[in-house]
Amino acid sequence: MPLPADLQQVFIHAPFRNDAKILQSLLETHDIPSEVFASEAALAEALGDVLPGALIVTQEALTDRVRDIVREHLAAQPDWSELTAIVLVEKGAPQATLLRHLTEEWPGSRPVFYQRPLATLELLSGVQSALLARIRQRDVRDHIALERELRHELNHRVKNILASVNSIFQMTARASQTLDELKQSFGGRLATLGGVHSALFEAGGEAVDLEGLVSLVLSPYATEGGTGSELSGPEVSLNKDAATGLGLTVHELATNAIKYGAWSVPTGKIRIDWSVKGADFELTWTETGGPELAAPTRKGYGTRYVRAALQNLLGQPPEIRYEASGLVLVARGPRRHIESPSPPDRNEPETVGP
Known part of the structure; x- marks a missing residue:
């Protein structure tokens, strides 16, 4: 009614x-x-x-x-x-x-x-x-209505976390020579994944470095000779809302890459570039080496979330292209929407990927 x-x-x-x-x-x-x-x-x-x-x-x-x-x-x-x-x-x-x-x-x-x-x-x-x-x-x-939406989102995130854990285990198992090596590497990556979630939701309003944030989000999927990612861009100090929005967006894209995209195969690569030109900010997520993609017939929750999160953060929806070589996402908007007035504490995480 x-x-x-x-x-x-x-x-x-x-x-x-x-x-x-x-x-x-x-x-x-x-x-x-x-x-x-x-x-x-x-x-x-x-x-x-x-x-x-x-x-x-x-x-x-x-x-x-x-x-x-x-x-x-x-x-x-x-x-x-x-x-x-x-x-x-x-x-x-x-x-x-x-x-x-x-x-x-x-x-x-x-x-x-x-x-x-x-x-x-x-x-x-x-x-x-x-x-x-x-x-x-x-x-x-x-x-x-809010409770229903939160339950929906919680269900979605739990499924994604389980998919991430399974993927981390599979990648770690492929790169491990012994059971002890598997136990040590897998346990460390699970701890890192937990740290990602804690960092995103307990930022406490402090400025966050963009490169450090993206590296942290992707670090659970890093393996020696395995999944690869490449980051490139200038130093950008994110405010709390931008850190949460971009962090969850990158996590969502990484999860989708594990399920369907570049990281669903050992040879897949992901490149994340960002730039600041005048008053404008731009971030590009590019997947290569994965299975050939076709535009989906329906938009899943993950795609809807990424579109909504970037729309709310940057004031315009991202451009998403399903190319033969892999997924490409371009997000653009005013830099004032994402930058923090105070510099971040640059605590660099471990290098991601080979």
């Missing part, structure tokens, strides 16, 4: 006398957006498309059809939603009986009754309370 931007519009169904006009004028006076639905068909169509901030309906308009329309809407609303239905009743109306019936018929709603003639402040207070409740519900919706 599509949602309006803020769940703040009040739906009014009061088809008799001048009730609808009076109610809408009152709400507009207090800057509360509303829409009047004179017919049951119009109300049904609107409730089938959006979630209103609240519903105001008069007692005489509560026909069996209107009750069914509201019930169908409530059955389709998401779990986090609870619509406040404000019912305007006549003096002497059996409110207790009506409340019992509506509570049974409209699960997922909070019926509220106001007796006519209306007290203006009382009605406004009820509408504003309903809209405040919608704001809280919207926050719940956003938290649920």
Whole structure:
């Protein structure tokens, strides 16, 4: 069910006398957006498309059809939603009986009754309370969506870590002559992989050297005579956001290279170049020596993440080319988005690759 931007519009169904006009004028006076639905068909169509901030309906308009329309809407609303239905009743109306019936018929709603003639402040207070409740519900919706996305990302990252561990083991095994050598080399590379993740998420706001960061991210995959990478570019001091964004991007590209690209074969090579010209920054990731690539028919999570991360960091999406010789990615943007005002602590990691 599509949602309006803020769940703040009040739906009014009061088809008799001048009730609808009076109610809408009152709400507009207090800057509360509303829409009047004179017919049951119009109300049904609107409730089938959006979630209103609240519903105001008069007692005489509560026909069996209107009750069914509201019930169908409530059955389709998401779990986090609870619509406040404000019912305007006549003096002497059996409110207790009506409340019992509506509570049974409209699960997922909070019926509220106001007796006519209306007290203006009382009605406004009820509408504003309903809209405040919608704001809280919207926050719940956003938290649920964020939690779902975080679970998705966590699942993706766990799979990538497992793929990285498996690849590191395979590369280490090929280069090891004895079991002891395999144990020592593999254990060291696993420790390095853990250090990469710690460095990315615990930078503490300090400046990070770009070459040192890329070397650190790629170091778990370095083997003597095995996987190769070449780095070239001037000294660049990254701010924390750039270090995290570029570090995770390089890790994502390396994981994809292990699965499908240059590093899926022993002869594959990766070259990372970057440059700073005036106010512009550019980084190029080039794979060679791997299997012939074709553009994928669908974009996986990794590709979507790389595009989104570089778009957010540099203000424009990267250029990605699937060439016969291998993947090429070019990221460009203003250098002010990635540079730190303070120089990094240049603690150079071990050389990566042969």
